[in-house]
Amino acid sequence: MSVFKKLLARVGIGAAQVDTHLFQNSLVPGETLEGEVHISGGDVAQEIDDIYLKVATEYEREYKQNDEERTIHEECILIKYLLSERFLLQTKEKKVISFSLQLPYETPLTMGRQPVYLQTGLDIKSAVNPRDRDELKVQPHPLMQGVLEAVENLGFRLQEVDCEYTTHFHRSYPFVQEFEFRPTGKYRRHLDELEVIFCLSPEKLEVLLQIDKRARGFKGWFNEAFDLDERYDRFYLTQSDLAQENIAATIDSIIQSHLH
Incomplete structure (x- = not known):
């Protein structure tokens, strides 16, 4: 019977299970994510090679195929954390391991349909690896929130939020x-x-603005056709700049400078 149970465990029947309990699932970038990983032994003892945690998200990447523009979604691992190395999990054994890890400052906000999730996994040789996935809610950092509110107060409405592939910004991740x-x-x-x-960084927030001017006349059409109507600018904020009126004034001044 034990041999049969081992065979079943290899395909996931009566095997070890993993369940992650988060102390909180709503954070801002840079905060600490804490929780416990609960592991339950199955019908047979199993050698666990390691336990890992991954914080991941997705981004869009465009490419050409047969002269057609296509878009695919790719997963990006923001951080991978080895929670435990090899150990033997006995039959029906219960094991709880606490964890604490910092959310990267470049973690995207879960606005719109943008997913950010924690994936927990057990690596078991020659067997189906048990996994658990927990969705995270990533809220704007106070400096980000100040910018978003200031832009709306200037008469703009948020239309879309997405993560796009790029290598132009020399950041930690490809989006x-x-x-x-x-x-x-x-x-x-x-x-x-x-x-x-x-x-975002521990000391400051860098804000990059892309200002897309409306086309006017032949010159405007020409500029729009060759993306010459887009202008870029940036500014920086620290905790001392949280006054929303000051942020709005800064953005307004930048836009005005590109219109004249």
């Missing part, structure tokens, strides 16, 4: 998260859109 705003106020006749990209 950036873009916040696309459409003008509804005083800039409605001057801009097509305003895109915001964040780069």
Whole structure:
């Protein structure tokens, strides 16, 4: 019977199980994620090679195939943490391992349909590896929130949020998260859109603005056709700059400088 149970365990029947309990699933980038991994032994003893935690997300990447533009979604591992090395898990044994890990500062916000999740896995030789997935809610850092509110107060409406593949920004991961705003106020006749990209660090927030001017006349059409209507600028914020009025004034001044 034990041989039969071992064969079943190899395909996942009566095998070890893993379940992660998070103390909190709502964080801002840079905060600490804490919880416990609960492991339950199955019908037979199994050698666990290691236990790992992965914080992951997804991004879009465009490519050409047969002269057609296509988009695929790729997974990006933001951080991988080895929780435990090899040990023998006995039949019906219960094991609880606590963990604490810092969420990377470049973790995207879970706005729109952007997923960020914690994946827990057991590596078991010659067997199906048990896994558990927990969705995380990543909220804006106070500096990010200040920028988002300031942009909306200037008469822009958030249209879309997505993570796109790029290698132009020399960041830790092959994507950036873009916040696309459409003008509804005083800039409605001057801009097509305003895109915001964040780069957060422990000391400051870097804000990159892409200002897409509305085409006017032949020159405007020419500029738009060759993406010459897009202008880029950036500014930096620290904790001392949290006054929303000051952030709005900074963004307004930058936009004005590109319109004249």
